[in-house]
Amino acid sequence: MSTADAHDANRRDFLYIATGAVGAVGAASVAIPLIDQMNPSADVLALASIEVNLEPVEEGQSITVTWRGNPVIIRHRTAKEIEEAKATPVGDLPDRLARNANLAEDAPATDENRVIEGKEQYLVQMGVCTHLGCVPIGNEGDYEGWFCPCHGSHYDTSGRIRRGPAPENLHVPPYAYVSDTLIKIG
Amino acid sequence: MSGHSTYNPTNPVMKWLDARLPLPRLMYDSFVSYPVPRNLNYWYTFGGILMIMMVSQIITGVVLVMHYTPDVNMAFDSVEHIRRNVNYGNILQKWHAVGASFFFIAVYIHIARGMYYGSYKAPREILWMLGVVIFLVMMATGFMGYVLPWGQMSFWGAKVITNLFSAVPFFGEPIVTWLWGGFSVDNATLQRFFSLHYLLPFVLVGVVILHVWALHVTGQTNPTGVEVKSGQDTLPFTPYATVKDAFALCVFFIFFTAFVFYAPDYLGHSINYEKANPLSTPAHIVPEWYYLPFYAILRAIPDKLLGVVAMFGSIAIWFLLPWLDTSKVRSAAYRPIYKQLFWILLVVFFALGVVGANPAEGWWITAGQILTFYYFLHFLVLLPLVGLLETPKPLPSSISDSVLANGSAKAPAAQPAE
Numbered sequence: 001m002s003t004a005d006a007h008d009a010n011r012r013d014f015l016y017i018a019t020g021a022v023g024a025v026g027a028a029s030v031a032i033p034l035i036d037q038m039n040p041s042a043d044v045l046a047l048a049s050i051e052v053n054l055e056p057v058e059e060g061q062s063i064t065v066t067w068r069g070n071p072v073i074i075r076h077r078t079a080k081e082i083e084e085a086k087a088t089p090v091g092d093l094p095d096r097l098a099r100n101a102n103l104a105e106d107a108p109a110t111d112e113n114r115v116i117e118g119k120e121q122y123l124v125q126m127g128v129c130t131h132l133g134c135v136p137i138g139n140e141g142d143y144e145g146w147f148c149p150c151h152g153s154h155y156d157t158s159g160r161i162r163r164g165p166a167p168e169n170l171h172v173p174p175y176a177y178v179s180d181t182l183i184k185i186g
Numbered sequence: 187m188s189g190h191s192t193y194n195p196t197n198p199v200m201k202w203l204d205a206r207l208p209l210p211r212l213m214y215d216s217f218v219s220y221p222v223p224r225n226l227n228y229w230y231t232f233g234g235i236l237m238i239m240m241v242s243q244i245i246t247g248v249v250l251v252m253h254y255t256p257d258v259n260m261a262f263d264s265v266e267h268i269r270r271n272v273n274y275g276n277i278l279q280k281w282h283a284v285g286a287s288f289f290f291i292a293v294y295i296h297i298a299r300g301m302y303y304g305s306y307k308a309p310r311e312i313l314w315m316l317g318v319v320i321f322l323v324m325m326a327t328g329f330m331g332y333v334l335p336w337g338q339m340s341f342w343g344a345k346v347i348t349n350l351f352s353a354v355p356f357f358g359e360p361i362v363t364w365l366w367g368g369f370s371v372d373n374a375t376l377q378r379f380f381s382l383h384y385l386l387p388f389v390l391v392g393v394v395i396l397h398v399w400a401l402h403v404t405g406q407t408n409p410t411g412v413e414v415k416s417g418q419d420t421l422p423f424t425p426y427a428t429v430k431d432a433f434a435l436c437v438f439f440i441f442f443t444a445f446v447f448y449a450p451d452y453l454g455h456s457i458n459y460e461k462a463n464p465l466s467t468p469a470h471i472v473p474e475w476y477y478l479p480f481y482a483i484l485r486a487i488p489d490k491l492l493g494v495v496a497m498f499g500s501i502a503i504w505f506l507l508p509w510l511d512t513s514k515v516r517s518a519a520y521r522p523i524y525k526q527l528f529w530i531l532l533v534v535f536f537a538l539g540v541v542g543a544n545p546a547e548g549w550w551i552t553a554g555q556i557l558t559f560y561y562f563l564h565f566l567v568l569l570p571l572v573g574l575l576e577t578p579k580p581l582p583s584s585i586s587d588s589v590l591a592n593g594s595a596k597a598p599a600a601q602p603a604e
Contacts, residue, residue: 035364038378044368064465069370071465127465131490132349134342134467149469150346151485152546167490 044068049186051178054122062138064127067185071127071135072173073146077157081144082120085111085158093169095161099130100172109169111158116177124175124183125159131166146170192219216402221420222427223408225589229303230406231434232296234427238435239289240394244387246282247331254334256380258373261336262461280450286328287453288442290476293321301507302528304516305407311508313400316393318504323390325477330383332474336376337458342471344379345371350484353494370464410588411516412581419585470545478542479535483561485546486554496558503565510565512573520579523572531564 047068054074057063062075077085090096090108097106098113107113115123127135134150141147141154143162148155153164160169175185193214195201204211253272255264268275297317300306306314333344348365352358367374405414414420421427445452453475457468473481483500487493503510518525534557541554582588 038367038374039364040366040368041374044372044374066465069368069372069464132346133352134346134471135465137467137469149467149545150342150471152551165485165488165490165493 049184051182051184053182055181057122059121064135065185067173072185073123073125073127073136073138073159073170075123075138077121077123081157082111084144085114085156085160088156088158088160093160093162095168097169098172099169101174102172102176109158109160114158114160114169114172119177122183123157123159124185125170125172128171129153129166130161130168130170131164136170191215216398216423217428218422218424220402220423221414221417222406222423223414223419223585224421224426225408225410225585226406226427226430227409228430228434229295229299230408231431232292232299233401234431235292235435235438236289236296237394239285239292240387240390243282243285243289244391246278246285247384247387249278250282251384254380256334256377258336258376258462261334261376265335277446280446284442284446284450284453286331287474287476288438288445289324290328292438293324294476297321297504298532301531302518302525303407303409304411304511304513304518306508307511307516308508310400310404310407313397313404314508315505316397316400318501320390320393320397321504322501323386323393327383327386327390328474328476330379330386333376333379334383335458336462338460338462338468339455339458339471341371341462341464342467343473344375346471347473348375350494350497353491355491372464407516408585409517409519410582410585411520412583412585412588415584416586472543475539475543478540479538480542482538482542482554483558485542486551486558496562500558500561503562507565507569510569512570513576513578514573515578515581520581521572521576522579523576524569527564527568527572531561534560534564 050065050067052063052065052074054076057074057076059076060078062073064071064073066072088111090110093109096109098109100107100113102116103113112120114125115121129136129148129150131148131151131153134148136146136148136153136155138146143154143156145157145159145162146155147153148164148166151165153166154162155166155170156162158169159172161167173185175183178184191211191214193204193208193211195204195210200210203209250268253264253268253275255261265279268279270276272278300314300317329343329347333340348362348371351365352362354361363369365375366372367378408414455472460468472478480497480500484493484497487496513521513524515521518528538554538557538561541550541557544550546554582591
């Protein structure tokens with residue numbers, strides 16, 4: 001660069017920086033739609049809620065329904081299962097949070113916080129292992145709750161992780177009772 | 187290595203072209219007159235075999251796309267349509283599916299050869315690292331391709347592998363939702379995987395060109411690990427290496443086509459002939475055989491994030507191999523202790539594959555943990571230490587010396603002991 005060029009540097013530098021800035025903003029504004037197009041589309045987001053009648057679910061029986069493309073496990077628990085779940089101290093759990101979308105995020109993982117009060121026989125939870133997303137199998141595993149066949153995570157009768165690689169309890173989706181036996185998920 | 191060009195066109199058209207775009211000169215210098223060490227054995231033919239496998243996968247893949255439909259309701263049937271209705275479709279589909287397996291067989295042999303002969307050492311670090319990138323791109327491509335038939339194993343493999351990213355702290359869940367384009371693996375996922383499965387092979391071609399470029403800058407290694415010192419040590423690529431590569435390719439294709447024609451589904455999983463069902467995970471899900479060792483490492487660690495880190499780390503560690511291996515001697519043929527460690531590592535890697543294929547129960551878990559521990563021990567502890575402690579055997583003074591010695595007496599083994 002000659003000294004004459006250096007003399008003109010102010011104008012050229014300004015143009016250089018201004019052009020670079022426009023380029024950067026342009027690149028960012030192009031990148032956003034290109035990246036965001038991969039997020040869930042409007043129709044996927046619109047799959048709002050489903051209603052499930054719990055009446056035909058006998059004690060000791062589980063049903064699986066689909067909500068937003070994922071299985072939701074609904075189990076009518078036996079008295080023994082509820083007792084076992086209640087008897088487990090929260091301190092013994094690998095994940096001490098309830099993971100219940102209907103409660104505060106820091107709610108402790110007691111059995112009461114996994115169900116809705118007065119309806120504790122019905123456990124409603126996502127059938128999505130919190131490890132890598134497989135569907136756990138019911139009435140299996142060392143805690144007689146659920147067992148994930150993929151990588152060997154054991155969940156108890158409250159759907160809480162007890163042993164294995166899964167980091168969190170099975171998530172409880174947002175749901176509420178519409179009537180005595182009808183729930184609305186989502 | 188690339189010396190003075192000996193390309194000397196006599197045809198006036200070629201002369202005219204050479205003065206304007208010397209592409210024939212580049213090809214001539216790279217694949218005809220290019221000097222290769224004269225002692226290359228058959229383990230060195232897998233680079234050429236891989237090149238052919240890549241081209242074969244791209245050609246069959248482009249053809250299959252003419253008949254395949256990336257839609258959750260039609261994908262499974264369209265693959266069956268290819269296998270049953272499309273002219274020669276049964277061979278083309280199997281060629282592509284079995285081809286993926288044989289692509290990986292060849293790449294594993296190629297990588298093992300690089301590790302045995304110390305091909306990653308200075309000045310070939312970039313060449314080696316590009317190779318690791320190629321392997322990663324191959325893995326991503328193979329994984330997405332396996333999802334496309336939309337069978338049970340396709341679906342659950344996709345779910346488990348994409349869920350690996352949910353282990354990322356804080357951003358895990360948004361990342362996975364972004365990858366899926368929904369709240370589960372669904373049509374959006376299938377369509378983007380299809381798009382990327384078509385794109386990545388061409389990325390692969392690009393990285394392979396860089397890999398070959400880097401190879402032609404430094405020149406090939408050879409079984410002695412001694413650098414080429416004079417013209418006596420080399421032979422022109424054509425006809426010597428060309429013919430050797432072609433012969434090896436023919437033998438390789440005998441095995442490959444035997445599978446294509448007589449056991450096309452042997453390397454797959456029968457459960458993948460069941461259409462994907464998002465509500466039921468098959469009792470025993472496993473990835474394709476070529477991912478099993480890494481899958482075993484993932485499962486060996488009883489913590490989600492650390493398991494994922496270990497799995498990616500087990501490949502990422504290869505990037506550091508040129509610096510983890512402290513030995514001045516390249517070839518394992520002259521490194522008595524490293525040679526044994528190499529074979530142990532190979533057995534461990536194979537055993538990890540067996541563990542990965544079996545359910546995560548009982549002593550399989552323990553075995554996986556011990557093997558995973560050894561795998562990392564090899565790269566992080568044994569390799570740096572052995573390089574410092576080991577006394578290598580005397581190296582031949584040149585490649586031609588070693589070749590001549592081999593002719594008369596049985597001198598240092600130039601081939602891995604089998």
